[in-house]
Amino acid sequence: MTIGRMPRRWSEQMASTILITGGAGFIGSHTADRLLALGHHVRVLDNLQKPVHMKGKPAYLSPEIEFIEGDVRDKATLAGAMRGADVIYHLAAYQDYLPDFSTFFHTNAVSTALIYEIIVEEKLPVRKVIVASSQFVQGEGLYRNAGGMLVTPVMRPLEQLERGEWEFQDADGTALQWLPTPETHANPANAYAMSKHSQEIQALRFGRRYDIPSVALRYSIVQGARQSFYNTYSGACRIFSLHYFFDRAPTIYEDGGQRRDFVNIHDVVDANVLVMDDPRADYEIFCVGGGRAYTVAEFDRIVARAFDREGIEPNIPGAFRFGDTRHAVSDITRLRSLGWAPQRAAADSVREYVEYLRAQTDIEDILEYAEATMKQQNVVRQALA
Numbered sequence: 001m002t003i004g005r006m007p008r009r010w011s012e013q014m015a016s017t018i019l020i021t022g023g024a025g026f027i028g029s030h031t032a033d034r035l036l037a038l039g040h041h042v043r044v045l046d047n048l049q050k051p052v053h054m055k056g057k058p059a060y061l062s063p064e065i066e067f068i069e070g071d072v073r074d075k076a077t078l079a080g081a082m083r084g085a086d087v088i089y090h091l092a093a094y095q096d097y098l099p100d101f102s103t104f105f106h107t108n109a110v111s112t113a114l115i116y117e118i119i120v121e122e123k124l125p126v127r128k129v130i131v132a133s134s135q136f137v138q139g140e141g142l143y144r145n146a147g148g149m150l151v152t153p154v155m156r157p158l159e160q161l162e163r164g165e166w167e168f169q170d171a172d173g174t175a176l177q178w179l180p181t182p183e184t185h186a187n188p189a190n191a192y193a194m195s196k197h198s199q200e201i202q203a204l205r206f207g208r209r210y211d212i213p214s215v216a217l218r219y220s221i222v223q224g225a226r227q228s229f230y231n232t233y234s235g236a237c238r239i240f241s242l243h244y245f246f247d248r249a250p251t252i253y254e255d256g257g258q259r260r261d262f263v264n265i266h267d268v269v270d271a272n273v274l275v276m277d278d279p280r281a282d283y284e285i286f287c288v289g290g291g292r293a294y295t296v297a298e299f300d301r302i303v304a305r306a307f308d309r310e311g312i313e314p315n316i317p318g319a320f321r322f323g324d325t326r327h328a329v330s331d332i333t334r335l336r337s338l339g340w341a342p343q344r345a346a347a348d349s350v351r352e353y354v355e356y357l358r359a360q361t362d363i364e365d366i367l368e369y370a371e372a373t374m375k376q377q378n379v380v381r382q383a384l385a
């Protein structure tokens with residue numbers, strides 16, 4: 001909490017001007033809708049990045065939004081969008097699995113540095129900066145070994161995965177017990193996660209140093225309508241849905257026992273608005289997760305049920321992607337302590353996504369695109385056992 005700063009609730013004050021970078025995207029557009037409903041003026045800076053926006057400016061964007069098409073990497077454009085803003089949500093990001101490492105830092109980390117640089121240089125009266133981080137920052141997260149000690153494994157060796165042994169093990173081969181992972185843990189394993197970790201550090205350090213209340217939100221896997229169908233990053237919900245839509249069995253990697261943490265978009269918007277309003281959130285990182293773990297196999301059944309395709313069994317051939325996280329589940333105690341709690345289950349999110357998918361007119365193109373990109377990336381391997 002900021003010493004000497006009076007707690008204020010923005011939404012109880014006069015309407016604010018709120019800038020959302022990446023506001024044409026999934027989380028940004030839902031956040032924009034909520035902020036508009038609360039009476040704020042919403043400005044979006046977004047470059048309509050492909051492949052997220054294959055068809056230009058999305059139709060779901062409210063006409064009440066002040067829309068600026070531009071790149072967060074361009075200082076003059078960013079500064080122009082920031083002038084007059086009371087609050088900034090920095091959601092624009094490069095998200096992919098491709099090995100163009102520097103792009104992650106340019107788009108995600110350097111843009112964050114620019115935001116603080118511009119506020120300081122121009123003495124902008126920004127009241128809060130909220131940056132989007134990711135559960136990926138936690139990497140493989142926390143585990144407990146047989147002796148009860150906390151351990152932080154890094155990566156399962158390729159030879160182990162080729163034997164079809166999926167769980168993390170001690171040196172003597174005993175399985176380690178996964179745990180929900182809190183904000184105190186960071187072990188980013190790829191360029192995306194490293195860039196997100198940098199955004200967190202900047203928000204906390206620049207924020208405190210220059211007295212700019214700042215918050216970093218570590219989202220788990222966010223689900224709901226408006227997730228891009230063309231973004232390879234949007235994962236299992238998209239792939240499983242497209243398969244069941246076309247009466248096909250999806251392939252599940254490893255043994256389907258990987259645990260994941262899904263959070264509904266409306267719960268994420270609740271968290272976004274809460275931390276804007278609540279000064280207790282300042283200079284903190286919060287995990288924003290669904291509050292329970294689902295195995296991938298369990299999630300597959302949720303999607304199959306949403307399409308009424310429970311008769312189709314998934315393929316589980318023992319294939320794996322080297323470098324995949326085994327279990328990723330966040331501990332959301334810290335955000336709960338501010339009064340937030342997830343209100344929706346994964347089945348609700350899947351239902352919203354399925355309705356959105358069914359409303360599209362070009363589903364064949366979407367599936368074709370998804371399959372072509374996966375083949376091109378050629379990242380799947382097979383256990384030898």
Ligand SMILES: NC(=O)c1ccc[n+]([C@@H]2O[C@H](COP(=O)([O-])OP(=O)(O)OC[C@H]3O[C@@H](n4cnc5c(N)ncnc54)[C@H](O)[C@@H]3O)[C@@H](O)[C@H]2O)c1
Pocket residue numbers: 021022023024025026027028045046047048049050052053070071072073090091092093094095107132133134135218219220221222223227228231
């Ligand atoms: N969706 C999730 O499950 C999830 C999980 C963890 C973290 N996050 C983070 O939340 C934020 C929002 O994610 P999302 O799911 O809404 O993604 P999204 O791809 O739907 O939206 C991101 C938006 O940023 C824009 N953008 C990308 N590069 C830009 C640039 N250089 N300049 C301006 N705009 C640019 C894109 O056009 C897009 O509209 C991101 O920072 C992401 O890393 C998302």
